[in-house]
Amino acid sequence: MEKDVVIIGGGPAGMAASIWCSDLGLSNIVLEKDGSTGGQLRKIFQPVRNYPGIREIDPRKLADEFAEQAKALGGDLRIDSSAASIDPEALRVELASGEGIKAKAAVLATGVRRRRLDLPGETELYGVLESGAKQAAETANSRVVIVGGGDAAFENALILAKFASEVTLVHHSSHFRARAEFLEPVRRNPKIKIIENAVITGLFGSEGKLQAVGLEGKNGVQRIETDFLLVRIGVMPNSELVDGIVTRDAKGYVIIDANCETSVAKIFAIGDVASPLSPTIATAVGHAATAIKVIKSRLASS
Ligand SMILES: Cc1cc2nc3c(=O)[nH]c(=O)nc-3n(C[C@H](O)[C@H](O)[C@H](O)COP(=O)(O)OP(=O)(O)OC[C@H]3O[C@@H](n4cnc5c(N)ncnc54)[C@H](O)[C@@H]3O)c2cc1C
Incomplete structure (x- = not known):
């Protein structure tokens, strides 16, 4: 399969990237490893009160709105689809299922996950x-x-x-x-x-x-x-996919420039995976707009 843009991660950053792609006429696919899109919005149990334009919203409802808007505009949203590897030269993303997706640009929007103690019993013990x-x-x-x-x-x-x-x-x-x-x-x-x-x-x-x-x-x-x-000892970025491919900081966050581009041309990173200091929905959707606008202008001039 071939798309203009392959987006890895279906949280706010990935959803917003799909919306911007479709709005700018770029074919796109969003790969989300979980059974639903929304990312951390599915794990927040208080209303979100700081997203501009919406005084108060249930985070799950916001996640649903993102997904519905992305789908209505023509985004191809794939749940239960974990990206397993990325070939930076061919710009080909391989799913855990073995399926491959080739694109003109790749956008990493894989967010963060909770850090664990990494002690025996932590995942098995009830309690x-x-x-x-x-x-x-x-x-x-x-x-x-x-x-x-x-x-x-x-x-x-x-x-x-x-x-x-x-x-x-x-x-x-x-x-x-x-x-x-x-x-x-x-x-x-x-x-x-x-x-x-x-x-x-x-x-x-x-x-x-x-x-x-x-x-x-x-x-x-x-x-x-x-x-x-x-x-509750903090979070760590889901950046293993680009380990050894793009430059990351000491904690594993992907380093991006003002265009949200990584150290590798045509691979962009947006949202929490590249935002150690401002992990917010607004930053995630702002990054998405930046990355996709830059991709659009690069593709138009190439
Ligand atoms: C308790 C809590 C309260 C919060 N409150 C607020 C708030 O009030 N206001 C605010 O602005 N922000 C808040 N946030 C932060 C906000 O939720 C995040 O900044 C935002 O969700 C980041 O979006 P993201 O898309 O970058 O990452 P995420 O939401 O983390 O989404 C990343 C997605 O990528 C997927 N993924 C990861 N690896 C792969 C892979 N290999 N293949 C395919 N998919 C993959 C994940 O499953 C996930 O769905 C809160 C967060 C928490 C946990």
Whole structure:
């Protein structure tokens, strides 16, 4: 199959790229590895209130609107389609299924994913939560350990303290990035205990159920009995696809210029995968407009 533009990732950046392609007369395909488009919008449980032009919107509704607009304009949206490799010279993207798509330009819009502790048991044990907001009721009258020191960790501590009997927040330093609107209520909450300068070193379970975490800190090694664990230690870019192909920074974010072009001609990167400092919907859709306008003008003059 051949298209003008192949877009990898169906979050806000990828959807906006498809919309701009269709608007500018460029044939396009969006490859999304998950079963639905929308990216992180499907993981936000609060209304979005900072997207210009829309006072307040359910993020899932915004994701649906993006997809409907992209489809109505003629974008070819493929769900359950994971891009497995990219040939930078032929500009050919190969899907995990083996199918190949050739294009005149490729746009990487693969976003970010949550960092994990990478400890044995983290993905198998019942009790390791995916979402504090969504699974809060499960933690009723139970003990919860949360790892992290940013907004996500602190906001979740406040949410879960409404259900759990006790919440222990563990952070590797004594400096917290969380904003004051979360920090102060957490510090005042009698159900929440903070352990600073400590790292989780192990998870312990029995019969598939989490029972305790191992902790190493200034008091040495200790074990904390817990029923649930929530890990909120930041995100990492989904940029493995271009490992060894385009230039990335030390954390793996793709480095782009003002045109959203990477170190390799005709490969562009947009949205969170290239935005360590401004991971927002507005940046993602702004990048998309920039990249596709540049692609259009390059193709017109070639
Ligand atoms: C809890 C939370 C609250 C937030 N609140 C706000 C807010 O209020 N306002 C705001 O502006 N932003 C907010 N954000 C951030 C916003 O959601 C992101 O900035 C935005 O989703 C980035 O869009 P993206 O398309 O770059 O990446 P993503 O949304 O991460 O989408 C990337 C997509 O690429 C897909 N993908 C990855 N690898 C492959 C592959 N190999 N092949 C095919 N597909 C692939 C992924 O499955 C995913 O669907 C919030 C985020 C979270 C988690």
